[in-house]
Amino acid sequence: MTVQLTTEHLRLTPVDLDRDTPYLHLAYRDPAVMGPWLDQDPTGSPEETRRRIADRGSLPGACQWSIRRRDEQEVLGLIELIGATAVPGLSWMLRQEYWGRGILGEAAPAVADHLLGPAGLAHVEAWVDSDNPASAGVARRAGLTERGRFAQAGRDGRPRETVIFGRSAEPASAVVYAVEVVLPVRDVDATVALLVAALGGHETYRHGEPTRRAGLRLGPWSTSPGVQVAHVVENAVAPCTLYVHCAAPVADRYARARDAGVNVVDEVQARPWGRTEFTFRLPEGHLVVVGGPG
Numbered sequence: 001m002t003v004q005l006t007t008e009h010l011r012l013t014p015v016d017l018d019r020d021t022p023y024l025h026l027a028y029r030d031p032a033v034m035g036p037w038l039d040q041d042p043t044g045s046p047e048e049t050r051r052r053i054a055d056r057g058s059l060p061g062a063c064q065w066s067i068r069r070r071d072e073q074e075v076l077g078l079i080e081l082i083g084a085t086a087v088p089g090l091s092w093m094l095r096q097e098y099w100g101r102g103i104l105g106e107a108a109p110a111v112a113d114h115l116l117g118p119a120g121l122a123h124v125e126a127w128v129d130s131d132n133p134a135s136a137g138v139a140r141r142a143g144l145t146e147r148g149r150f151a152q153a154g155r156d157g158r159p160r161e162t163v164i165f166g167r168s169a170e171p172a173s174a175v176v177y178a179v180e181v182v183l184p185v186r187d188v189d190a191t192v193a194l195l196v197a198a199l200g201g202h203e204t205y206r207h208g209e210p211t212r213r214a215g216l217r218l219g220p221w222s223t224s225p226g227v228q229v230a231h232v233v234e235n236a237v238a239p240c241t242l243y244v245h246c247a248a249p250v251a252d253r254y255a256r257a258r259d260a261g262v263n264v265v266d267e268v269q270a271r272p273w274g275r276t277e278f279t280f281r282l283p284e285g286h287l288v289v290v291g292g293p294g
């Protein structure tokens, strides 16, 4: 899959550790590259750089290309298909002195076209921090469009919003747009009002008099994640648990939920699985766990 690719000004060649490490080390030793790229510390020596490149390159499915000007030996940066990911993922970086000259914007489309064409991949995606407009620009240049966002904690504990960009070999409409829980409750209106007050969002539809069914989006957009609320007459409702992924700080969500008068059963706490969470209970016993990166 890692064949040489050429563009108008660039030559992308499979990484050769002996030849390319001294150049790539100039990026690997630079915190301004390693922070936004991999959220890692810079390397302290060419040997460590070599080891880290080799480790990434040895993951199943990984492909790494060094980026050069067409008729020069000097390596300016690297673009790779990350190994061992559930969805094939692209990643890129450039030595700092070459930023902003259109280099990755020229290299990334060639790699995406190759992977989705001759290499036979059905989809590729790239994860880009929302505060990295240059990388988002590269993704767009490569024909990737935004598919969603999520929040994760950085190495320093700081929350980072990550945007997922993606492109398919065959342009096609999504088959599944969302999966939603249908929450059985005795009083639909009261539950919708409580969830909106506690979590934010808006009602999207309401059916019946009294209300038998309602839809809720837990954000400002028509595509924000949602839940449906359905009326049940039985007294015995099997309780379920909703997990609401939210942006940090979770403490702000907690304050809002408290103000809405929810029945808190677990206060805000940092969990060993890397999430900060609190839990409240709805009248029928359903639990709502609200979690985020910090």
Ligand SMILES: CC(C)(COP(=O)(O)OP(=O)(O)OC[C@H]1O[C@@H](n2cnc3c(N)ncnc32)[C@H](O)[C@@H]1OP(=O)(O)O)[C@@H](O)C(=O)NCCC(=O)NCCS
Residues within 6 Å of the ligand: 032, 033, 034, 036, 037, 038, 092, 093, 094, 095, 098, 099, 100, 101, 102, 103, 104, 105, 106, 127, 128, 129, 132, 133, 134, 135, 136, 137, 138, 141
């Ligand atoms: C991200 C990075 C690879 C971009 O490469 P680059 O060669 O400088 O990017 P380009 O010059 O080709 O620019 C690509 C697009 O982003 C835009 N862009 C570049 N720098 C920008 C900036 N600082 N702010 C806003 N837009 C920017 C360009 O205008 C271009 O957009 P266009 O297609 O609409 O013209 C480079 O900045 C880098 O190595 N950063 C550190 C590592 C990193 O962040 N890796 C990505 C992690 S997801």
